[in-house]
Amino acid sequence: MIAYSKTLSLCFVFAVAAAAMIGGKAEADGPRLNGSGPITIKFKSSEATPGYLIYEYAHATMRNGTTLDSDELKLIPFTGGASRSKGSLKEIDANGHVKATLVDVIGTTSYTDVATSDNGVYDPVNNTITLTGDVTIVVYNPSVDGPITQTGTTAVIYLAPPGESSNPDYPKIDMQQGHTVVSPKQK
Amino acid sequence: MLSCKKPKTKPISLHRLSIRCWPSTEQKPCWSFQCDFIGITNSNLTHAVFSVNKVAELGWGKLGSVERFVSVKKARCRKPWIIAVYAIALLIVCGSCWIHAANADDSPSETQSLLGSLQATVVDAHPTFVDPNTGRKLWTANVARAHTSAQGLMIGEMDRVDGVFYDNGVAANSFKATKLTYDYTKKIVKGFGGVKLVSLTQKFTSLTCDSIIWYTITNKIIGQGHVIIRKGPATQYVSSFEADTKLQHFITPAPGSTSQAPGFVTIQP
Numbered sequence: 001m002i003a004y005s006k007t008l009s010l011c012f013v014f015a016v017a018a019a020a021m022i023g024g025k026a027e028a029d030g031p032r033l034n035g036s037g038p039i040t041i042k043f044k045s046s047e048a049t050p051g052y053l054i055y056e057y058a059h060a061t062m063r064n065g066t067t068l069d070s071d072e073l074k075l076i077p078f079t080g081g082a083s084r085s086k087g088s089l090k091e092i093d094a095n096g097h098v099k100a101t102l103v104d105v106i107g108t109t110s111y112t113d114v115a116t117s118d119n120g121v122y123d124p125v126n127n128t129i130t131l132t133g134d135v136t137i138v139v140y141n142p143s144v145d146g147p148i149t150q151t152g153t154t155a156v157i158y159l160a161p162p163g164e165s166s167n168p169d170y171p172k173i174d175m176q177q178g179h180t181v182v183s184p185k186q187k
Numbered sequence: 188m189l190s191c192k193k194p195k196t197k198p199i200s201l202h203r204l205s206i207r208c209w210p211s212t213e214q215k216p217c218w219s220f221q222c223d224f225i226g227i228t229n230s231n232l233t234h235a236v237f238s239v240n241k242v243a244e245l246g247w248g249k250l251g252s253v254e255r256f257v258s259v260k261k262a263r264c265r266k267p268w269i270i271a272v273y274a275i276a277l278l279i280v281c282g283s284c285w286i287h288a289a290n291a292d293d294s295p296s297e298t299q300s301l302l303g304s305l306q307a308t309v310v311d312a313h314p315t316f317v318d319p320n321t322g323r324k325l326w327t328a329n330v331a332r333a334h335t336s337a338q339g340l341m342i343g344e345m346d347r348v349d350g351v352f353y354d355n356g357v358a359a360n361s362f363k364a365t366k367l368t369y370d371y372t373k374k375i376v377k378g379f380g381g382v383k384l385v386s387l388t389q390k391f392t393s394l395t396c397d398s399i400i401w402y403t404i405t406n407k408i409i410g411q412g413h414v415i416i417r418k419g420p421a422t423q424y425v426s427s428f429e430a431d432t433k434l435q436h437f438i439t440p441a442p443g444s445t446s447q448a449p450g451f452v453t454i455q456p
Contacts, residue, residue, distance in 0.1 A: 039454040046425070046450065048418055048437035050389060055452065075454065077391075077419035089420040089454055 037063040037162065041073060052076045060092070064165050065103035068122065068129065071096030094120040100129055100157060102171040104139070111140035115157060115173065129157040137173055150175055316369070318403070323356035325403055326376065344368040351387070354406055354432040360386045376401040382410070386434035391419045394434070406432045409441045425450035
C-alpha cells in the first residue's frame with residue numbers, strides 16, 4: 001500500500017510514504033463534512049428518475065480544478081435521514097472510461113495528476129473519489145524526471161476540504177491493492 | 188353596457204349558468220367554465236360581459252340558450268335599463284333551456300352545430316377540463332382571460348394562466364404560463380412564455396422553460412427553450428426535455444428535438 005503526497009517523493013521513500021498514508025487516513029476518518037462545494041457537469045444527454053440522475057458523456061468540474069470525466073455519471077441524492085439532508089447529494093457514481101484530473105501545486109509549480117479507472121464513486125461527505133477496476137495513476141513530482149505511474153485495482157483520492165485548498169497535503173492518493181510501481185530516476 | 192363593461196350597480200345574476208363542451212364523439216363533457224364574468228361574441232356581435240354568480244353546471248341545452256341570447260344582443264345596449272331587459276330576457280331564455288335541458292335527451296350533434304359558430308371570452312375564470320373518456324380531471328386553471336377560437340369551443344387560448352395538471356385524476360404538477368392554448372381535437376395543451384412547472388408528487392422537482400406541449404393522452408410533456416430543471420441537488424440547463432406529467436422521469440434533450448446542444452448542471456452537495 002502506497003500513499004502519494006505532494007510533499008514527498010512517492011515511490012522511493014516507502015516508509016515516509018507510509019507515514020503520509022497514515023496521516024491521510026486519519027484525515028478521512030473524521031466525521032466532518034468535507035464537501036467539494038458546487039460541482040458543474042457538462043454532458044451530452046441526461047435522464048432523471050425519482051431515484052437518481054444520469055449524465056452521459058459527462059465532464060464534472062469541482063473546486064480547486066479537480067475534474068471527473070466518465071461515459072456516465074449517476075447522481076444519487078439522499079432520500080431518507082434528516083430533513084436537512086433530504087434531496088442533497090449522496091454520491092456520484094462514475095462508470096466507463098473514468099478519468100480524474102487533480103491539480104497538484106508543489107511550491108510555485110502546478111502539476112496535473114491523472115487517475116483513470118473503470119468505475120469511480122465521489123463521496124461529498126468525505127470529499128473522496130474511490131476508483132475501482134483497472135486503475136492507473138500518473139503523478140508528477142519535481143524530485144524525479146517524468147511522471148510516476150502506478151496501476152492497481154483500487155485507489156482513493158482525498159480532495160482538499162473547504163478552507164484547505166492551499167494545504168500542500170492535498171490531493172492525496174492512496175492505492176491499496178495489487179499495485180505496480182514504475183519508478184523514474186531520481187533527479 | 189353591451190359594449191362589454193362590467194355593470195357597476197346591479198350586476199346581472201345568471202344563476203345556474205355555465206358553458207360546457209363535449210367532443211363530437213364523446214358523451215361526457217370535456218370542460219366546463221365556472222367564472223365570474225362571461226363575455227360572448229360571434230362574428231356579427233359586439234363584445235358583452237356579464238357578472239355571473241354561483242355558476243352551476245347545466246347540460247348543453249344552455250349552449251342553445253346562449254346562442255339565442257346572443258341573437259338578442261344584436262341590439263346595442265347603452266343604458267342600464269337595457270341591461271335589465273337583457274338580463275330578464277337572458278333569465279327567461281336560461282330558464283326555458285333549463286327546463287329543456289332537464290327534459291331533453293342530450294345530443295352532441297345538436298349542440299355541436301352551435302359550438303362551431305360560437306366564440307366566447309371568459310374573464311377571471313376557473314375552468315376545469317376533464318377527460319371525456321374517464322370523467323377524471325385533466326387540468327384546472329385560474330385564468331385572467333380566455334378565448335375560444337373561431338373553430339368553436341374545442342380550441343381556445345388563455346392569457347396569464349396558472350393551475351394544475353392532473354395525471355390519472357391525481358394532481359401532478361402546478362403550472363404557470365403567460366399564454367396557454369388547448370386543442371381538444373388533438374387533446375394537447377401548449378404553454379408559452381415563462382412556463383413554470385412544479386411537481387406535486389416529486390419533492391425538490393421543478394422546471395422553467397420558454398414553451399411546453401403537454402400530450403394528455405400519452406401523459407408526455409415536451410419543453411423547449413432555456414430549460415432549467417431543478418431536481419434534488421441539481422440545477423440543470425438544457426435546450427429541451429421530455430418528461431411525464433408527474434415530472435418523475437426526464438430525458439434531455441427531448442428525443443427528436445432539433446436542438447441537440449449539450450447541457451450542463453450545477454450541483455450543490
